[in-house]
Amino acid sequence: MAMKQFKTESKRILDLMVNSIYTHKEIFLRELISNASDAIDKLYYKALSEGITGLGREDFKINIRTDKEARIIRIEDNGIGMTKDELDNNLGVIAKSGSLNFKKENEKKEDIDIIGQFGVGFYSAFMIADEVKVLSKAFGSNEAYLWQSKGAEGYKISEDIKENHGTVITLHVKENTEEENYDEFLEQYRIQSLIKKYSDYIRYPITMDMERSKKKEGTENEYEKYTETVTVNSMVPLWKKSKSELKEEDYNNFYKEKFYDFTDPVRVIHTSAEGTATYTALMFIPEKAPYNYYTREYEKGLELYSSGVMIMEKCSDLLPDYYSFVKGLVDSQDLSLNISREMLQHDRQLKLIAGRIEKKITAELKSMLANQREKYDEFFKAFGLQLKYGMYADYGVHKDTLKDLVLFYSSNEKKYVTLSEYVKRMKENQKDIYYACGETVEKIALLPQTQTVAEKGYEILFLTDDVDEFALKTLGKYEEKEFKNISSDKLDIISDEEKKETEKLTEENSELLEFMKEALNGKITKVKISDRLTKHPVCLSTEGHITLEMEKVLNQMPTDEKVKAQRVLEINAKHTIFETLKSLYENDKDKLKVYTDILYSQALLIEGFAIEDPVDYTNKICSLMTK
Ligand code: ADP
Numbered sequence: 001m002a003m004k005q006f007k008t009e010s011k012r013i014l015d016l017m018v019n020s021i022y023t024h025k026e027i028f029l030r031e032l033i034s035n036a037s038d039a040i041d042k043l044y045y046k047a048l049s050e051g052i053t054g055l056g057r058e059d060f061k062i063n064i065r066t067d068k069e070a071r072i073i074r075i076e077d078n079g080i081g082m083t084k085d086e087l088d089n090n091l092g093v094i095a096k097s098g099s100l101n102f103k104k105e106n107e108k109k110e111d112i113d114i115i116g117q118f119g120v121g122f123y124s125a126f127m128i129a130d131e132v133k134v135l136s137k138a139f140g141s142n143e144a145y146l147w148q149s150k151g152a153e154g155y156k157i158s159e160d161i162k163e164n165h166g167t168v169i170t171l172h173v174k175e176n177t178e179e180e181n182y183d184e185f186l187e188q189y190r191i192q193s194l195i196k197k198y199s200d201y202i203r204y205p206i207t208m209d210m211e212r213s214k215k216k217e218g219t220e221n222e223y224e225k226y227t228e229t230v231t232v233n234s235m236v237p238l239w240k241k242s243k244s245e246l247k248e249e250d251y252n253n254f255y256k257e258k259f260y261d262f263t264d265p266v267r268v269i270h271t272s273a274e275g276t277a278t279y280t281a282l283m284f285i286p287e288k289a290p291y292n293y294y295t296r297e298y299e300k301g302l303e304l305y306s307s308g309v310m311i312m313e314k315c316s317d318l319l320p321d322y323y324s325f326v327k328g329l330v331d332s333q334d335l336s337l338n339i340s341r342e343m344l345q346h347d348r349q350l351k352l353i354a355g356r357i358e359k360k361i362t363a364e365l366k367s368m369l370a371n372q373r374e375k376y377d378e379f380f381k382a383f384g385l386q387l388k389y390g391m392y393a394d395y396g397v398h399k400d401t402l403k404d405l406v407l408f409y410s411s412n413e414k415k416y417v418t419l420s421e422y423v424k425r426m427k428e429n430q431k432d433i434y435y436a437c438g439e440t441v442e443k444i445a446l447l448p449q450t451q452t453v454a455e456k457g458y459e460i461l462f463l464t465d466d467v468d469e470f471a472l473k474t475l476g477k478y479e480e481k482e483f484k485n486i487s488s489d490k491l492d493i494i495s496d497e498e499k500k501e502t503e504k505l506t507e508e509n510s511e512l513l514e515f516m517k518e519a520l521n522g523k524i525t526k527v528k529i530s531d532r533l534t535k536h537p538v539c540l541s542t543e544g545h546i547t548l549e550m551e552k553v554l555n556q557m558p559t560d561e562k563v564k565a566q567r568v569l570e571i572n573a574k575h576t577i578f579e580t581l582k583s584l585y586e587n588d589k590d591k592l593k594v595y596t597d598i599l600y601s602q603a604l605l606i607e608g609f610a611i612e613d614p615v616d617y618t619n620k621i622c623s624l625m626t627k
Pocket residue numbers: 031035036039077079080081082090091095119120121122123166167
């Protein structure tokens with residue numbers, strides 16, 4: 001019987017488990033119980049859907065036994081069991097493929113993260129055991145196999161004997177060390193309380209063989225030992241209990257256990273409905289985005305139960321994309337147990353439930369925003385991007401659902417605000433909502449355009465995410481107010497006098513402006529006298545629908561067609577450079593060309609763009625410096 005090696009990534013997880021500094025060692029039990037319960041679920045579901053007789057719900061159970069002397073904890077289930085191949089594949093390699101990458105990227109983070117994010121399941125046994133044996137017989141098979149491992153060096157599988165289908169896991173508990181106490185896990189009462197704490201809702205009985213002693217009959221003080229089997233869990237799924245019965249802690253434990261998180265959720269939504277659609281939903285909003293949330297790997301969905309029996313692990317049709325961060329489950333008696341994935345997609349009842357659930361989530365988020373602003377801010381940090389995508393996606397059909405849930409950074413408030421808060425604070429004469437785009441809040445604050453508008457006392461929304469401007473453009477208007485990009489749109493903050501002045505200057509210098517435009521040789525659409533600038537010599541703005549930010553974002557997408565914003569170079573006529581330009585136009589047109597080039601490059605740099613020919617740019621500057 002050859003020793004098999006764990007797949008490399010499993011090995012690392014194992015190392016992590018064995019040497020874990022992680023203090024919640026106790027979770028090993030809930031992980032193993034939850035595996036046992038899943039295995040029973042699978043068999044029960046198979047029995048129901050394939051019409052296999054002789055497997056009633058009452059026949060299933062999970063049994064736990066401890067043996068102090070032998071230092072053993074034994075967890076037995078009569079679920080679906082595993083074949084030899086399944087033992088090899090399921091326990092020889094860790095299922096969650098993303099885990100290793102995650103660990104690599106976050107090498108410095110504590111171990112707790114990886115455990116929290118993935119629920120390493122079976123492997124957690126090695127936190128408390130120095131040897132793990134898994135004896136299993138698959139349902140319908142005549143052969144049983146024993147998988148055994150002492151940890152990182154590998155595992156063995158051999159043929160064995162087992163009467164009934166199901167799995168027995170035997171843990172040999174580690175010896176105490178100076179820092180760690182393992183003996184506690186051999187105490188019956190400790191195991192009992194762990195079952196209560198984490199696995200109470202498991203829908204099959206979890207029985208324990210309790211060692212008791214009683215007086216021997218006919219004796220004065222002689223005692224004899226006997227074993228009593230007791231059911232420890234209440235078996236009522238948490239969501240079937242009434243809200244008043246449940247404490248915050250119950251919800252939190254349930255969430256963490258079921259959805260492999262180590263932080264409490266920021267919001268728990270427990271709701272029931274009767275009538276056209278009858279269901280109970282228990283949903284959670286996590287505090288942090290899972291490491292893979294903003295990748296294709298992430299799968300949205302709620303667990304789907306039909307009268308307490310799980311029929312689908314991730315029913316994606318129950319959640320719109322913009323609420324894909326919600327975790328939880330829906331239990332409905334209206335759904336047939338045998339419904340297939342394809343049928344489910346067209347199921348009217350399911351659509352109805354999905355619609356209700358969406359409304360409920362929206363309402364809960366609104367209430368959180370109104371009553372628990374700090375919590376909401378935290379939530380938005382984690383998932384706001386998804387809401388903004390939602391506003392923009394599907395041609396904006398969901399924009400009205402989401403417009404009051406999104407936040408943007410405010411130049412005045414120096415924090416994230418809602419559109420409604422912005423509108424309430426608008427100046428009397430202000431018609432539009434102003435925004436500016438850039439990489440970071442700090443960079444936007446330094447843009448010349450920003451400073452001009454801010455100096456006049458107007459509030460500006462700073463947009464830092466790629467999707468932001470698209471989201472606002474999709475929304476179009478908020479409470480009849482239009483959105484104006486302070487770098488490209490005409491702003492109403494300029495007085496009539498200022499406008500006239502600009503017009504006059506433009507006319508007087510039309511030849512100069514035209515010359516500069518020609519000098520830039522197609523790079524820009526126009527050179528104009530700016531009404532956005534106060535101190536800075538130049539800035540870049542745009543005409544038409546595509547702004548610089550949009551150009552940047554759109555061109556990052558993997559399409560062949562590149563878009564180009566119509567760029568405008570704006571000159572500050574109040575800046576001394578303008579006099580220089582005017583005089584060069586009269587006296588030294590070649591030099592004016594050089595200056596124009598430099599000014600354009602400067603405008604690009606200020607906007608956060610790369611300049612087209614940095615070598616040429618520095619040469620030009622250098623030659624001016626040495627003259
Ligand atoms: P997870 O449960 O998250 O998939 P685990 O590492 O806990 O990951 O378990 C790996 C796999 O081993 C399970 O998906 C399941 O297929 C199988 N397994 C574990 N425990 C049992 C059990 N008691 N009975 C049957 N199969 C099991």
